[in-house]
Amino acid sequence: MEPKVFHILRFSNVHLNDSALQQCLLYCAFFPEDFTVDREDLIGYLIDEGIIQPMKSRQAEYDRGQAMLNKLENACLLESCISKEDYRCFKMHDLIRDMALQKLREKSPIMVEAEEQLKELPDESEWKVDVMRVSLMKNHLKEIPSGCSPMCPKLSTLFLFSNFKLEMIADSFFKHLQGLKVLDLSSTAIRELPSSFSDLVNLTALYLRRCHNLRYIPSLAKLRELRKLDLRYTALEELPQGMEMLSNLRYLNLFGNSLKEMPAGILPKLSQLQFLNVNRASGIFKTVRVEEVACLKRMETLRYQFCDLVDFKKYLKSPEVRQPLTTYFFTIGQLGVDPVMDSLLYMTPEEVFYKEVLVHDCQIGENGRFLELPPRRCFIFLNRKMSRRKELMRCFSI
Incomplete structure (x- = not known):
């Protein structure tokens, strides 16, 4: 039976009528048998490898990747599933993987x-x-x-x-x-x-x-x-030397590591950055000057921790002309001392395109401290003390 099955599978692959789609399917074979693959992780690799060609925005590239995986799932060449963290994933059947490996070795x-x-x-x-x-x-x-x-x-x-x-x-x-x-x-x-x-x-x-x-x-x-450059959850206390020379860097993720500070002057040199994450899951992180974040004109996705409302307002009112963010996750106030709030930050997926602001222990309305919001719709999480207990409120704003 095996030669007949392989013939059918190879026929299905050839008739995908899209070279990038064929390469995407074959690329899945690099993962182990019965391995659950996160869709966003695979799309990231496809972008790295040039299988998904550069497009006008990161969101467009990820949309292209999602469409490719949807087509492969609809053709029953990949099996859709949901991870325990509730992320969309997929698996590849052993026979299809064997066929893909055979094709890869031919090329x-x-x-x-x-x-x-x-x-x-x-x-x-x-x-x-x-x-x-x-x-x-x-x-x-x-x-x-x-x-x-x-x-x-x-x-x-x-x-x-x-x-x-x-x-x-x-x-x-x-x-x-x-x-x-x-x-x-x-x-x-x-x-x-x-x-x-x-x-x-x-x-x-x-x-x-x-x-x-x-x-x-x-x-x-x-x-x-x-x-x-993905440095999430490392023990680095200082950034590597030579960071300022990475003039082609598009993606920099520093979430949840042990960095003590972001040295001044580095971010403005990374003028091609489209994705930046300097939030932190626990502990204290001395964030970079807001002006250096605001000057990144190609930024599309920003996940950033502001010290307070004054810092946040300074970013919103920055005179720098830059393209509107496709997605953001802003935290305002000191995190790293509240396990509930930290878990919210940790559970936020990397490549989900939304706009969200999380506020923690900020004195809103006192001494003229008012919360201003970026344009378009966003979600705001407020953490406040009521009746000797902490309570999370979810507010919606246009």
Whole structure:
């Protein structure tokens, strides 16, 4: 039966009549069998890889990605599902994944060893010189030892995320991987990146989210092509050196990390930023000057913590001419001391396009402190004390 089933599946893939749609389906095969994939995460990768071409806005790109996944689900090539956090996800049937892997291997050399219980990196003889993409996600790697230096100059994508025990990457590892464009080390136990990482001059997307032990990243000054930098939930106390050189950076996510402050003068140098998140889930974060945020003229999605109403008003009244935000999530007041409010902040999805303001322990109406709102509709969360208990109010405003 297998050859007949494969023939039908290959026929379905060919008759998608859209090269990007075909590439999207094949890309799903880099994830493990029966793996639940978050739709927004996949769309982010498709944008990084250029499968979704640049469009007039981030929202347009994500809308395009959602439409592509809808088509694949309607064609029964992907299975829709909902995660326990109530996010939209999908799965790929094992037979369809096998077909996709077969097609991928026909087009270019790949290595896919996702969730194969690997405890050591594949032997260097398995790293072919012309390999294009490698997926080693969700294994049990503990280290990439000294001397390991695959000769793969054409390797463009490397997935090592969810190797939860991976603590160390030797300096030799990146020496011959100069073609890398997409690198995902999320959810690993690494404490630092090796110095050779600084020479990955073609890197366009770097994912380090939930690297809870990560305290050091070498200079990023040479990474002029970097467009996406995800540092959510790291142990970094200072930003990496060379951040001001990332003139092509579109996406910067600093949510929930250990940064003590944002050094002055960096944000104005990141003039291409479209997405910025400097909110914090817990603790105290000394935010950057509001004027530096307001000067980002290409900003579409801003998630930012204002110290107080005065700071917020200063941002709204800034004389800088910039395009209207597509979406925002503003918090006003000191967070990090109230678990209920922090959980609200934590539960907010990254790529949901809405407009929301969360206010915490601000004296609205006193001494002329009035709450002004950005234009168009928004949701406001107020936290106030009533009858010795805290109560959340949800207000709607046009």
